[in-house]
Amino acid sequence: MAEIFLKNAWYCAGWDHMVHQGRKSIVARKIAGVRVVLYRKPDGGMVALEDRCPHRQAALSLGRKEGDSLRCMYHGMKFRSDGVCEEIPGQDTIPEKACVRAFPVVEKDNWIWVWMGDPAKADPNLICFSVGPGEKGWNLKTSQMHVETNYRWEIENLADLSHLTWVHEKTVGGDPAYGQIRPKYQITPRGLNTIFWVRSVDPTGAVSHLFPPGTKLDICFDIQHTVPCNWIMRFRAFTAGTATEGESNGKLVVDTWTCQTVTPCDEDSVDYYYSWGCSDSTEFPGMSNLLGGTLDEAFTEDKIMLEAQHVRRKEEPNRKLINIGHDAGPGKMLWVLDKLIREEAGGMPTQQGVTA
Numbered sequence: 632m633a634e635i636f637l638k639n640a641w642y643c644a645g646w647d648h649m650v651h652q653g654r655k656s657i658v659a660r661k662i663a664g665v666r667v668v669l670y671r672k673p674d675g676g677m678v679a680l681e682d683r684c685p686h687r688q689a690a691l692s693l694g695r696k697e698g699d700s701l702r703c704m705y706h707g708m709k710f711r712s713d714g715v716c717e718e719i720p721g722q723d724t725i726p727e728k729a730c731v732r733a734f735p736v737v738e739k740d741n742w743i744w745v746w747m748g749d750p751a752k753a754d755p756n757l758i759c760f761s762v763g764p765g766e767k768g769w770n771l772k773t774s775q776m777h778v779e780t781n782y783r784w785e786i787e788n789l790a791d792l793s794h795l796t797w798v799h800e801k802t803v804g805g806d807p808a809y810g811q812i813r814p815k816y817q818i819t820p821r822g823l824n825t826i827f828w829v830r831s832v833d834p835t836g837a838v839s840h841l842f843p844p845g846t847k848l849d850i851c852f853d854i855q856h857t858v859p860c861n862w863i864m865r866f867r868a869f870t871a872g873t874a875t876e877g878e879s880n881g882k883l884v885v886d887t888w889t890c891q892t893v894t895p896c897d898e899d900s901v902d903y904y905y906s907w908g909c910s911d912s913t914e915f916p917g918m919s920n921l922l923g924g925t926l927d928e929a930f931t932e933d934k935i936m937l938e939a940q941h942v943r944r945k946e947e948p949n950r951k952l953i954n955i956g957h958d959a960g961p962g963k964m965l966w967v968l969d970k971l972i973r974e975e976a977g978g979m980p981t982q983q984g985v986t987a
């Protein structure tokens with residue numbers, strides 16, 4: 632089967648608070664098919680090792696932190712934070728191969744990023760732009776969700792927001808205008824920028840009670856999507872103005888960022904980490920909390936749709952699918968991903984997969 636994961640990429644392993652200094656804070660993840668264990672050293676530095684002891688494949692995530700090191704609690708082999716074995720109980724010699732793969736790991740914007748490819752190519756500048764929940768001037772609320780789907784279906788989902796009309800009828804969408812969007816796309820070396828406006832729409836269901844009856848909004852969606860599946864959106868809502876192109880001439884009501892990353896665990900599941908919230912200057916009581924909670928609801932709606940879809944796509948993987956206009960964004964984003972995967976595998980990039 633063709634490789635479906637890009638190796639030379641930073642994958643999010645969660646929010647920084649998920650791996651803390653507690654004795655038992657040894658966190659197991661599966662990232663792009665590889666088991667990873669995360670823990671912090673006493674100085675706070677993050678360690679990412681393969682979660683698989685080289686002796687008998689015990690889970691190192693069932694191990695014990697000892698200073699900077701991690702001890703396998705099956706037969707007691709102890710590994711340094713660089714993966715080198717420093718102790719084998721009952722013997723003095725340590726075989727050269729008795730080591731664990733160590734992954735480059737960086738914390739940025741309150742996310743933990745693990746590089747799953749060649750360590751020599753682990754350039755922190757390739758970590759996606761985002762706005763962390765600790766960012767001054769913003770009130771982003773964080774959450775996470777596990778979804779039993781293939782991450783490519785998540786890419787399709789996030790690269791085509793026409794589904795807001797249908798999947799998110801009661802939460803973050805509903806207005807028929809979302810089903811009519813004609814986004815502007817710009818392919819980037821590692822992703823896709825997308826921008827579109829919807830004009831004169833009702834406030835979405837989750838927040839509609841906060842606005843006077845009859846309120847109409849102009850909303851700008853400005854998205855940076857990068858591989859493997861990082862999705863960062865500036866979402867601004869204005870009272871509906873008269874502009875039909877470009878910036879709204881209405882009054883800015885909420886200025887928000889939502890920062891989302893979908894990490895494939897394997898071919899059949901993903902871990903999704905996300906945030907949403909307002910700028911200080913457009914915050915009003917409870918709004919950021921409401922937006923954060925609304926994402927949990929909205930992504931449960933996506934989860935139901937994506938999991939049922941995944942079951943069907945696995946049942947009939949070779950069934951020919953039809954394309955519609957809204958597939959342009961997903962087609963472009965998947966084209967960029969597949970091009971990078973092919974290049975990594977030494978293949979020549981082709982135009983295959985470009986839909987528009």
Ligand code: FES
Nearest residue numbers: 684686687703706
């Ligand atoms: S399996 Fe880890 S020490 Fe034996």
Ligand SMILES: [Fe+2]
Nearest residue numbers: 788794798933
């Ligand atoms: Fe959605």
